[in-house]
Amino acid sequence: MTARSVRSLSGALKPLFSNRCPGVYGAASCNQRQKSTYTPPPARYGGRHTVTLIPGDGIGPELGNHVRELFRFCCVPVDFEVVNVDSSVASEDDINNAIMAIRRNGVALKGNIETNHNLPPSYKSRNNLLRTTLDLYANVMHCQSLPGVRTRHRNIDIMIIRENTEGEYSSLEHENVPGVVECLKIITKTKSLRIADYAFRTARAKGRRRVTAVHKANIMKLGDGLFLECCKEVASGYPEITFDSMIVDNTTMQLVSRPQQFDLMVMPNLYGNVVSNVCAGLVGGPGLVPGANYGEDYAVFETGTRNTGKSIANRNTANPTAMLLASCLLLDHLKLHAYASMIRRAILSTVSETRLHTADLGGQGSTSEVVQSIMNAVQSTGPQTLSI
Amino acid sequence: NRFQLEMQTVTLIPGDGIGPEISSAVMKIFETAKAPIRWEERNVTAIKGPGGRWMIPPDAKESMDKSKIGLKGPLKTPIAAGHPSMNLLLRKTFDLYANVRPCISIEGYKTPYTDVNLVTIRENTEGEYSGIEHVIVDGVVQSIKLITEDASRRIAEYAFEYARNNQRNSVTAVHKANIMRMSDGLFLRKCREVAENYKDIKFTEMYLDTVCLNMVQDPTQFDVLVMPNLYGDILSDLCAGLIGGLGVTPSGNIGANGVAIFESVHGTAPDIAGLDLANPTALLLSAVMMLRHMGLHDYGNKIQTACFDTIRDKKVLTKDLGGNSKCSEFTADICRRIQDLD
Numbered sequence: 001m002t003a004r005s006v007r008s009l010s011g012a013l014k015p016l017f018s019n020r021c022p023g024v025y026g027a028a029s030c031n032q033r034q035k036s037t038y039t040p041p042p043a044r045y046g047g048r049h050t051v052t053l054i055p056g057d058g059i060g061p062e063l064g065n066h067v068r069e070l071f072r073f074c075c076v077p078v079d080f081e082v083v084n085v086d087s088s089v090a091s092e093d094d095i096n097n098a099i100m101a102i103r104r105n106g107v108a109l110k111g112n113i114e115t116n117h118n119l120p121p122s123y124k125s126r127n128n129l130l131r132t133t134l135d136l137y138a139n140v141m142h143c144q145s146l147p148g149v150r151t152r153h154r155n156i157d158i159m160i161i162r163e164n165t166e167g168e169y170s171s172l173e174h175e176n177v178p179g180v181v182e183c184l185k186i187i188t189k190t191k192s193l194r195i196a197d198y199a200f201r202t203a204r205a206k207g208r209r210r211v212t213a214v215h216k217a218n219i220m221k222l223g224d225g226l227f228l229e230c231c232k233e234v235a236s237g238y239p240e241i242t243f244d245s246m247i248v249d250n251t252t253m254q255l256v257s258r259p260q261q262f263d264l265m266v267m268p269n270l271y272g273n274v275v276s277n278v279c280a281g282l283v284g285g286p287g288l289v290p291g292a293n294y295g296e297d298y299a300v301f302e303t304g305t306r307n308t309g310k311s312i313a314n315r316n317t318a319n320p321t322a323m324l325l326a327s328c329l330l331l332d333h334l335k336l337h338a339y340a341s342m343i344r345r346a347i348l349s350t351v352s353e354t355r356l357h358t359a360d361l362g363g364q365g366s367t368s369e370v371v372q373s374i375m376n377a378v379q380s381t382g383p384q385t386l387s388i
Numbered sequence: 389n390r391f392q393l394e395m396q397t398v399t400l401i402p403g404d405g406i407g408p409e410i411s412s413a414v415m416k417i418f419e420t421a422k423a424p425i426r427w428e429e430r431n432v433t434a435i436k437g438p439g440g441r442w443m444i445p446p447d448a449k450e451s452m453d454k455s456k457i458g459l460k461g462p463l464k465t466p467i468a469a470g471h472p473s474m475n476l477l478l479r480k481t482f483d484l485y486a487n488v489r490p491c492i493s494i495e496g497y498k499t500p501y502t503d504v505n506l507v508t509i510r511e512n513t514e515g516e517y518s519g520i521e522h523v524i525v526d527g528v529v530q531s532i533k534l535i536t537e538d539a540s541r542r543i544a545e546y547a548f549e550y551a552r553n554n555q556r557n558s559v560t561a562v563h564k565a566n567i568m569r570m571s572d573g574l575f576l577r578k579c580r581e582v583a584e585n586y587k588d589i590k591f592t593e594m595y596l597d598t599v600c601l602n603m604v605q606d607p608t609q610f611d612v613l614v615m616p617n618l619y620g621d622i623l624s625d626l627c628a629g630l631i632g633g634l635g636v637t638p639s640g641n642i643g644a645n646g647v648a649i650f651e652s653v654h655g656t657a658p659d660i661a662g663l664d665l666a667n668p669t670a671l672l673l674s675a676v677m678m679l680r681h682m683g684l685h686d687y688g689n690k691i692q693t694a695c696f697d698t699i700r701d702k703k704v705l706t707k708d709l710g711g712n713s714k715c716s717e718f719t720a721d722i723c724r725r726i727q728d729l730d
Binding site for chain 2: 115117118119120121123125128152153168169171173174175179180181182183184185186187188189190216219220221222223226248249250252253254255256257270271273274276277278280281282285286305306307
């Protein structure tokens with residue numbers, strides 16, 4: 001047995017011990033979530049990949065099923081390890097199991113896990129926990145106008161890179177005086193440099209000409225000021241890329257009047273939340289845009305705007321495009337590019353057919369009709385399927 | 389009844405850059421409409437008070453305290469003057485806790501969004517803009533977002549009062565309590581408590597990201613939005629962008645003790661200052677908002693109708709609205725329409 005697998009065995013055994021003696025190993029649950037210090041080997045055996053699937057709540061489970069159905073139809077060499085996370089229980093065992101599974105497999109596809117915001121602060125957002133524990137520091141969303149989807153603005157092609165682990169989402173709050181709550185927003189130099197570096201590397205790799213940093217440094221001089229400085233520092237190493245910055249309120253105003261001016265945008269956590277939702281709305285809504293969360297060693301794919309879709313769950317009306325495009329991003333990450341392009345082509349040709357549009361795009365199509373149409377499109381590209 | 393309405397005093401702060409010319413445009417239009425307003429012009433350059441603290445000139449403060457209503461043009465923020473921005477000083481002096489921006493689509497000024505009719509009410513004193521920041525260790529900065537029970541209750545009460553007084557049907561609290569459980573949770577709780585006293589108005593809660601997502605797809609679903617400082621800053625500018633930008637958006641700041649200052653939120657535009665090219669619409673619509681606040685709805689409606697008719701007609705538009713007329717021509721056209729309406 002190699003040293004690596006011995007370590008992974010001990011990692012797998014830790015939860016067994018902590019569950020047996022909960023009183024003695026009180027801090028064990030914290031230890032389970034400590035950042036892993038070794039690079040996991042790829043979860044691939046006999047040419048087949050294993051990917052963690054977290055169905056989540058709302059429309060998550062049905063969309064996850066459609067992904068599995070489509071992959072099976074296309075003979076994609078991916079097996080899904082399903083880990084359910086029950087958002088209604090207070091225990092964090094479920095999310096810890098999910099994190100363990102993602103550590104094991106390296107890649108995951110996830111639906112949004114609901115957070116009941118009326119519960120006390122000790123109940124942390126499961127999604128946030130997952131992102132911070134696995135250190136998925138970059139949230140990448142690519143918003144582009146799709147042919148066949150009618151929107152107020154045309155020719156939008158914006159890539160949004162959002163810092164995913166710190167900023168306003170540090171969940172550090174306290175009430176020193178009754179009636180006065182302080183919430184801490186943390187900005188660090190290391191994480192800001194890291195996300196800026198990621199943004200510029202991505203810009204260079206994808207041939208993007210301009211990077212815009214979004215901030216509010218005129219008010220939060222130290223915090224966002226630090227973020228901006230880090231971006232400028234990294235920008236100096238990429239002379240072929242134009243770097244500029246824009247204040248967040250002006251950014252949203254520009255986005256609704258002239259979104260075509262933006263190329264790639266990088267920003268801290270909360271502004272990323274606002275800007276990515278505005279951009280998703282501009283190109284057609286939450287049903288169309290996939291999102292990816294990248295870390296040093298792990299990657300988790302989901303819908304871009306992270307909606308649970310409780311009100312439309314189990315009605316066969318959800319738009320599967322976002323989740324299916326996210327699964328294509330997953331295939332690209334696993335270097336299964338041929339499958340990814342084949343499925344993506346089929347999805348985009350289906351989206352351009354107006355009569356199949358689901359309710360969020362103003363049509364009356366059902367989820368299953370859309371998925372069926374995608375499968376037909378894949379089948380009609382015939383010989384390519386056989387050659388893979 | 390006209391002879392029963394006495395002249396009410398309003399403190400006018402023309403401001404810098406294009407401030408003076410748009411202020412005189414507004415005064416001219418009010419004169420033509422025979423609105424019972426007496427303007428008291430004051431300047432607000434920062435001066436150092438006895439304790440060494442920066443403050444606004446005492447005659448300006450006195451005038452505001454007496455009249456309670458103010459109309460303000462754009463003020464320039466000097467970069468290295470050593471004193472904080474004038475807007476901040478005014479906010480602190482009069483405890484202007486609510487920033488109100490009604491965003492209504494202007495017929496005749498086309499944007500991709502039509503039928504926008506919503507109001508953003510933003511808490512203006514605390515939240516993320518508390519200005520409390522520390523460097524913990526080199527490379528780690530902490531900014532503090534402060535949410536207090538009193539400020540949250542006050543803004544919620546104002547929002548519901550505004551909705552009731554202006555015949556609006558619903559109030560939506562915008563928050564991110566799934567992540568910031570304690571702070572936005574406190575804000576939400578206060579909104580819910582206040583909503584209990586206003587059963588005639590529908591109260592809903594929505595996440596900030598959902599609001600942004602839905603706002604750019606279908607802004608007609610929103611009515612009155614109430615939120616803490618940062619979200620308010622972003623959303624109010626987003627909504628201003630929907631109707632055409634800061635050049636046509638009115639804004640009002642409500643303070644404690646009945647003080648209210650209405651202002652245009654665009655910049656001082658130093659490049660066109662003094663050239664009779666400025667667009668007075670934002671300041672004019674803010675003045676209309678002021679008239680409504682004072683109960684002078686008839687005058688407000690008359691002036692607003694004249695202004696919108698001029699814009700819809702497209703014959704005398706300033707450069708930023710797509711025409712090439714002068715500010716004085718635009719103003720004269722509005723005055724003519726007001727006289728025709730009488």
